[in-house]
Amino acid sequence: MKKDHHRQGGSLPRQAHSRALDSAFRILARRDHTQKELKAKLRQKGFDRPAIEGALARCLELGYLDDAKTATIIAGHLVESGYGPLRVRQTLGQKGIDDAAIEQALARCGDEDTQVLSARRMLEKKAFHLSREADPWKRRQKAYRYLAGRGFSSTVINMAITDV
Template identity: 35%
Template sequence: MKRRSDADDGKKKARPSAYDKALGLLARRDHSRRELGRKLRQGGYEGGEAGEALDRLGEQHYQDDDRFAEMLVRSRVSQGYGPMRLRAELKNHGLSDARIRVVLDAAGVDWAAAAAAQLHRRYGAAGAADPAEKARRAQFLLRRGFPAATVRNVTHADVDDAADEDA
């Protein structure tokens, strides 16, 4: 006996509203307003409908950029990333510089201790003997988003402050 699929019975699934689609995305994980808007536009929702849905979600406190930023900072700090990397990622999510500063300050992270912990996790307890090894370890921390001054203090390597200006 042949089973009829949904496509066979001629009925189309009704497309969820932009609000329902965004709510479903938020049920899986927190998103920034910019990220939700981008996903709705990619899903074919018009700008006005998406904007209204995002406004409604914000009013209902289902979507909150501050909460999203705090969650992202906690997650990335636990993964061993530094403040410059976090600042860039939060900026990419559409948060203002002032809001980013507040969130990073509120996190209360000792960035020097976090950098030292990353070095220990990656390279063990033994210190770097030669300058090339110090430089390699310093580059590792710079790539993870730690400021040059912090990297210099932790690795005792010569680090150019120009690395901070690139971020």
């Protein structure tokens, strides 16, 4: 008798909300996501706006969804992988992180000296490829383009390529 009662009067929205929340928990268990990413994944799974909004609200309430924390984690991974602040900013912006959280996460990039060291490490990994270019000017241009593509500023790049 109780099952019939639950199926009447709004149980479908509650079931959709519950399924959306369960799906959100499974998604967040794999890795941290931004609100924008989680919303997109739930939408792909076919949940409607109210179910998605309810799941997001509950995840935020429980502390499972934190864009600022996620931004810092992503920035750390990017910096460890040899990317500069311009790439970090771009990636975080694409993930829907707000400007304040991006600015906070950019602290992971370190100061200019730290960025120069990181850029030089990336050039060391690329040394064999760069050494195949005999013309020093073209070699510097290749190094510059490579570091610019990884998101380093022109100031950092110019300091990093002094020995190229």
